[in-house]
Amino acid sequence: MNILSRRSFLSHSAKLGLGTALASLTDVPFVMKRALAEGSIGLPGSNGRVKKLLFIFLRGANDGLNTLIPFGDSAYGPPNRVDLEIKKDPVQLYTALGRAVFPEAGSVAGTYAHPYGLSLGNGFAALHPSLKFLSPVYNSGDLAAIHRVGYPRQSRSHFDSQNYWETGAPNDNNTKDGILYRAMVESGLAYTAPLTGVSIGSSLPLILRGSKAAMTNVSDPTRFNLLAIPNTTQGNAKADAFLAAANQAEFANKREREFLRLQYGNLASSLEIFASMDFSEAGNTYRDDIATDGDTDYANANGGGYYLFPTTNEKNGGWRRSSTATRADKYVVPTSSYDFFTRLKAAAMVLNKTDALVAGVSIDGWDTHSEQADQPSADGLRGSHTGSHANLLRRVGWAVYALNKYFTRYADKCRWDDVAVVTLSEFGRTSVENSDNGTDHAEASVMFVAGGGIKGFEAGPLGEVIRSGVFNCGGSGDQSVPWQTGPNGTFFKATGRYLQRNTDYRSVLGKLIRNHLGATQEQLDRIIPGYAVAAESLKNKGVQTRDNTTVVGEPDFV
């Protein structure tokens, strides 16, 4: 089937459709239009490449205290965390300074055989063992782990709080468009480029939604084309041509019609752009360049490192040993995560192969009210370090590692230096576990930011730590509003029940949008309206007066 030719019919409609909406802009030449905008969002830097962003939304509220674990605080552990407590390695000195621990499994042990928290080498914080693949990224200086992130008067409703994270306007239910949508609109890019923000998932997330321009969502990249009757090349061309013509038909105004028109326009342009990309399983050939996890046995049998995007058992870590032998404990991600990695691969490819600036995916299922971790088994293989939350974290850890490798080894339009990978999650979970081996809704949680341009861990020539890459969880990166330990400290500081924030999520996203993507401060004031309000203290240390909480302003991570 000649997909390209039939899609060109559709694109015809899109351009006409777009023209109507942008009557005032269409007679301005492209270059001029970009010049009209401030800042450098979407503009190539001196190296000819464009800065990009990939977000991973952890929907359902991630338990930050079991993600970036404050081992330095005695409040962590019994009686507050018993069934869920991640144990300390009896031989590891968590107060020692240095690099993050990466318990390489080699060819012998299972991938996640290590049951203890992994020291990050800042004397205080540790990673959940399921996040072990963050350690190599951390040690190469490309990961910032930012704890205690939240916003004033934190809502403990998923619905509200996800909305606030996505609109960038906490406690404001009148803001209906997304923070990254506004970044695209403020730069002028959304009106001119056919593809700017892309999500790969069931529906377009609010963070990319807005009424003036359509961002793109691809539900299933392997099925992203149309059908027709008869379902032949010619039949498709005919159907597309008539659909293009029908898109021009004028109708009376109704509530959703402008919205539908924009979405049909975006459908047409994205079909055309994605027609040349191979999202299929057969195209998933991306591999690690080393014997991943020290697994030389696998590397020898399979001619290289693990696959970066596990989409089948065969491509899931070191499961496939040789032509027949398998080892389930060598999976790097749970077998239920292949959908996610199919979407992550598509998101990475979109940034790497097209001019899109932002791509995003989400992982659901973080609402761990019950059975957050397994009950301990006699052999020690199961316990607080395994179970539903651990399985979710494995996705995150491997995803960041895989993206690091993909944008390094397979870079085309986007290199690891050009991209920032950021995780979002609407709030954290209760400091004390509940009676169901779970945790309930709370306040501050953790964000990870990774990328070649991120100011992470840095060691000096003698191995001394110059910069830690851990923010707001002990160590030298925690000086501004330090973590107070003990039963009356930070652990319970928010209304006596929840971890207290010292960083606003908008300061993290704002810093990325300005310092990484290239917005001016004036643009940022419009993209995140809180920046223009002194009492929000988004840029510099200050008190957020809505609930009188001191925050650090922007962490110095990019």
Place this chain on the structure above:
Amino acid sequence: MKTRWLSAWVESLAVGALTLGVSFLCSGQNPDSPVIQSIEAVGEKAKVGFSPAPGAADYRLLSGPDVLGPFAPTDATRAGLSLTGGDLTYAQGFFRVDSVPMPSNDAAVVNLLHRIAYGPTPDELDRVRAIGPDAFIAEQLAPENIAETLDVLDSAPKWKKVTVTGAATTSGGQTRIYIFMDGPGDAYVDNVRFVVGATDNGSQTNLLTNGDFETGLAGSWTVAANLEASAVTADFAQSGGSCLHVVASAAGESQSTAIAQTISPTIARGTPVTLSFWYRTSNEDSELVVRMGGSGVTTSVPLSGQNNSPAPIFSSLQAGTGTLTDLRAWHILHAVQAKRQLVEVLRQFLENHFVTQISKTRDYFDNRGYDSTQSDPISTRAELVENLRWQEALLRPTTSFLDLLRISAESPAMIIYLDTVGSLGNGTRIANENYARELCELFCFGVDNGYDQQDIVQISRAWTGWTIELVSTNDEFNPFAVRSTNYIDATLTNTTELNASPNLQGLWAFNYKGARHNVAAKYIFHQTKADGTVDTAQPKLIPARFGSRWAGKPYGLVLAAGQSGTNGIREGYAIITHMANQPFTMEFISVKLCRLLVHDGFALGYDFADDLHTPEEDLVYQCMLAWDSGSPKGQIRDVLRVILNSDLFRSQAGTLQKVKTPFEFAVSTVRSLRSQNEDGSYTSDSDGYALAGIINRAGRLRLFDRAEPDGYPEDAPAWISAGTLTERIRFVQSALMPVSMTGKSDAGTATVIDPVGLLRKKVPADKLSDAEAVAGYFSSLLYPAEGSANLDGFRTLAAQFLNTADDGVSASPFSGLAVGTSAYDLRVRGMVAFLMSTQRFHEQ
């Protein structure tokens, strides 16, 4: 009503040097009136272009001597959105365009079929237009008076007719008809007719000899060895005195394995032919096939006669053997087929409002020793039971919101989903807050509406002890029943295996365990003191914004300490009884119903006390008054009556304001072309199973399996994006495909739509080759609220589609395609699929 208009005045009348000036004049503001966009001279007439007005059946050009009127109609002719008429040589130089709206009842009828039903069907459009909107509202608001037999197994044998048309093909150079079965079994067949023509009106010559089986088979039909026990019998007859008893020992395929007859003389290839026959339904689990040699005309029918009926699925669900897949198919088939359409819309609303996640239920049972073949039906049953209880409640005239809330609170699916199942409040245990939070935020009050964290903590303590248990079958609705001790295998010696759930007979049901209950006093909806503790003396007060009817009233609830044993169960009921009729709940549920039925622009948190009222705010307030005035309070029908009779709902402005969810989209696709045939079959049908796929793919609407507790959204942005539009358009194209076409797997081969069959019933035979007539029929059928004058663009394109070859370029007159040929059939299918792939088909 047409108060916004624009006039043009003629500066010079010199023909050939005519210039037009335009002046704007607006008095009043009705954005729904046409607005003149352009004027040009055509000879001595004016050609006036204008923007469309909603629901216009026609447009008129008026002219007058003065900008303020008076205006008189001209004899202008209309082409799409332009009118040419008037007389530029005469001093009537000012023009105005009026729309002639479609009858308001017609608009209301379409709106009702879009909102309290899963979209219009051709038959329902005819019926409801005839009885009018008020009668339809009255009918749907009293569903107990509508006879509904969807779930009733029809096991009494009866005669059914099957008709199939196509183009003649040959086998071995001859025209032959075969009758056989798809395996061993027997069937009764009568009155087989095979005629030339795309329809059989009964007057054509039956080309078959002894098709009525009034004499023996010898001499007319040949009988192959696998059918040698077949014979003409007088045991039954559709008409006359006898019929054919087909008795097969093995499956047939062609002449050597069929009861066959060769037609003489041979019919020329390509000639339109119609084959019809009657068969008697039975409990046989096999299919009867009657076909023509070659590939032109073939049909196979399941002898159950229950094709696409939810009844057999329902029996398996009730028996506890049905799976999630079955439940989805049953639910979808109800939406497609039910006469009680509003009950189906509301049941889906409730399922979504009181959302549960079956995969979490399944995990729960997987962890209790069941294997997945057991945990699926057990979890499915939990969903079925709550749905059947809601269905039963919706058939009672005075059912209130409290009744519906109680069904949800007692549902094992909910108890597992929001974690009360394992929540402990005894001693110093911290109760699980999940259900308490969503009870406030999502089920009753709405987010940030009249509650805070303190209330959630207090309520969560009251909800300790609400769990589930495996009890004897007759204890299903006894929450104090003990665990079943009826062993399936009583001989097991290992006591763990003996007492494991999979070895016990019974049902998993709501169960109250007092030992888990938190027996402290609870002060719900009370103020919080500065130190963060509850102020037991100060109940919360209803805020001023609710207006004098409610403002300032205390709504605290105190539950006394010491509720041990079975007494503690009362606390949960006391809370829902208290919450169900608070103004916060009235407001939130009214807003959600308005969003469901009117449009998405209703907000929570109106200030009912100030003087600034929008129509939306007023409607919510009227709903709350109706809620508060009934006895009992909160009757669902009272609230619905207010909404359905409101101006916002009934006017033309109320139509087409919403975008279909994937569920609504899939179901309405099937319904939009679904008309019942004489033999009881439909021109558009699906088995339900096939539709679950698209409903999931177009935005991950997984019925009964929503992960987040806020339910699937109603509003458009959640459902419409490039990816989901791709899935929707693929589905429509696939649904309209003939069964054998590549791509049919998207909609599933069980989704069968026959637009030509519909056309034959609704359009006179002499118009079947008229592209304009065919395009006109389908565009007004699919877009009945648009106003016929606004459909010119679509109608013209559809006709052009019919007159264009598959390459999209060459002319190929529709009139040149013989009715009944596959070329004709495909052209119509393609055109209908095109019309349904447009932006407009996503609206309702």
